[in-house]
Amino acid sequence: MEDISTEQKIYSAAKQIFLKKGLQGARMQEIADEAGINKSLLHYYFRTKEKLFQEIFEETATKLFTSVISSLEGDGSIEIKIRLFVERYIGFIQENPYIPQFMINVISQNPDMLLQVFEKMKIQPKYEIMKQLQLEMDKGNIIKMRTEDLIINMVSLCIFPFIAKPLIQGILGKSDEDYIAFMEERKKMLPDFIVRAIQIN
Amino acid sequence: MEDISTEQKIYSAAKQIFLKKGLQGARMQEIADEAGINKSLLHYYFRTKEKLFQEIFEETATKLFTSVISSLEGDGSIEIKIRLFVERYIGFIQENPYIPQFMINVISQNPDMLLQVFEKMKIQPKYEIMKQLQLEMDKGNIIKMRTEDLIINMVSLCIFPFIAKPLIQGILGKSDEDYIAFMEERKKMLPDFIVRAIQIN
DNA sequence: GTCTATACCTCGATAGAC
DNA sequence: GTCTATCGAGGTATAGAC
Numbered sequence: 380m381e382d383i384s385t386e387q388k389i390y391s392a393a394k395q396i397f398l399k400k401g402l403q404g405a406r407m408q409e410i411a412d413e414a415g416i417n418k419s420l421l422h423y424y425f426r427t428k429e430k431l432f433q434e435i436f437e438e439t440a441t442k443l444f445t446s447v448i449s450s451l452e453g454d455g456s457i458e459i460k461i462r463l464f465v466e467r468y469i470g471f472i473q474e475n476p477y478i479p480q481f482m483i484n485v486i487s488q489n490p491d492m493l494l495q496v497f498e499k500m501k502i503q504p505k506y507e508i509m510k511q512l513q514l515e516m517d518k519g520n521i522i523k524m525r526t527e528d529l530i531i532n533m534v535s536l537c538i539f540p541f542i543a544k545p546l547i548q549g550i551l552g553k554s555d556e557d558y559i560a561f562m563e564e565r566k567k568m569l570p571d572f573i574v575r576a577i578q579i580n
Numbered sequence: 581m582e583d584i585s586t587e588q589k590i591y592s593a594a595k596q597i598f599l600k601k602g603l604q605g606a607r608m609q610e611i612a613d614e615a616g617i618n619k620s621l622l623h624y625y626f627r628t629k630e631k632l633f634q635e636i637f638e639e640t641a642t643k644l645f646t647s648v649i650s651s652l653e654g655d656g657s658i659e660i661k662i663r664l665f666v667e668r669y670i671g672f673i674q675e676n677p678y679i680p681q682f683m684i685n686v687i688s689q690n691p692d693m694l695l696q697v698f699e700k701m702k703i704q705p706k707y708e709i710m711k712q713l714q715l716e717m718d719k720g721n722i723i724k725m726r727t728e729d730l731i732i733n734m735v736s737l738c739i740f741p742f743i744a745k746p747l748i749q750g751i752l753g754k755s756d757e758d759y760i761a762f763m764e765e766r767k768k769m770l771p772d773f774i775v776r777a778i779q780i781n
Numbered sequence: 782g783t784c785t786a787t788a789c790c791t792c793g794a795t796a797g798a799c
Numbered sequence: 800g801t802c803t804a805t806c807g808a809g810g811t812a813t814a815g816a817c
Contacts (some may be wrong), residue, residue, distance in 0.1 A: 385800075385801085416801080417800095417801065417802055419801080419802075419803085419804085420800080420801065420802085423800070423801080424800095
């Protein structure tokens with residue numbers, strides 16, 4: 380039953396804490412408590428706080444990018460892909476609410492960690508989806524614009540409302556339940572919004 | 581010439597450091613160095629690190645909200661307002677590149693500070709712009725949607741690419757100069773994108 | 782008001798017994 | 800492998816001379 384290795388226990392405890400508090404905000408003691416073990420064991424398995432964080436960040440970022448990129452590949456019309464993308468993307472964040480803030484935090488405080496992940500993943504700037512979008516633009520089926528801009532717009536519209544949740548809640552005066560309902564509605568609204576923006580007439 | 585009060589020197593030095601590093605990341609020594617004064621003077625003028633941070637956050641947040649809200653008030657068609665909003669908003673962030681990350685950081689780590697600012701500002705959920713949008717929707721001039729969603733979409737599209745700058749740069753392989761040019765293009769592209777998304781037909 | 786010196790604490794990391 | 804004890808760096812905050 381309790382056959383999870385100590386290393387695994389530490390890893391998932393650390394992940395939980397780091398996701399919420401970031402590298403600077405997290406305390407080794409907190410992680411040890413969460414894992415139900417002694418503080419010095421953290422160093423036995425992962426030498427330093429930085430190394431522990433780095434492992435977690437790399438794994439999380441790699442999974443995230445892989446999943447996001449793959450959701451845009453494959454068959455299907457642009458419109459269907461957009462609807463699928465928004466749905467999956469928002470769904471993913473709803474299930475992993477701390478990931479956006481976590482990524483943003485690393486991006487601004489430890490950008491080199493991100494660069495390392497890029498190198499390991501050999502991220503390519505030209506994906507299937509971009510070629511497909513370009514094709515539709517050339518054929519005159521959708522508005523001509525930079526494909527990067529369109530992708531960025533889609534991601535912005537999905538992620539930002541989660542990052543800014545407390546801000547939006549404060550301004551609009553919404554409770555937590557209100558906000559959940561609010562985001563569910565957004566899931567339906569967003570694809571229409573995006574599709575209209577790229578439609579010819 | 582050098583007639584800036586010590587308090588002012590501390591304040592602007594602290595602002596600079598806090599904006600970049602956040603409450604947790606900033607060091608009092610760093611702030612003192614930046615201000616060219618002794619560490620203990622920080623405590624003489626502002627008692628604690630938290631109090632110093634709070635003053636800076638409150639002032640920054642209040643200015644930001646006031647400016648954003650006011651940019652949407654007044655006369656003018658919806659389309660003109662949207663164009664103006666995007667231009668001003670992106671311009672503002674270009675001049676204050678650390679503000680988005682700073683706000684996001686506080687939002688996630690010290691949400692109560694944000695709530696305090698809301699209380700002091702007595703932020704109202706119904707602004708002029710929302711009424712105007714609602715009116716245009718009722719008249720059938722633009723697509724019917726929640727006015728909050730439209731505002732959030734606009735803000736998302738403006739801010740997010742700045743927050744995610746290193747990420748986008750990494751994926752698209754853009755240098756810093758490339759990115760500046762990229763954002764300039766976005767300033768032109770965004771209003772068209774938004775206007776198309778809310779147009780009837 | 783401004784400085785030096787220092788108290789006091791938190792935290793990451795290590796030594797060493799078991 | 801796991802624990803206790805402790806070190807040492809670095810942080811905020813204060814006391815006290817000038």
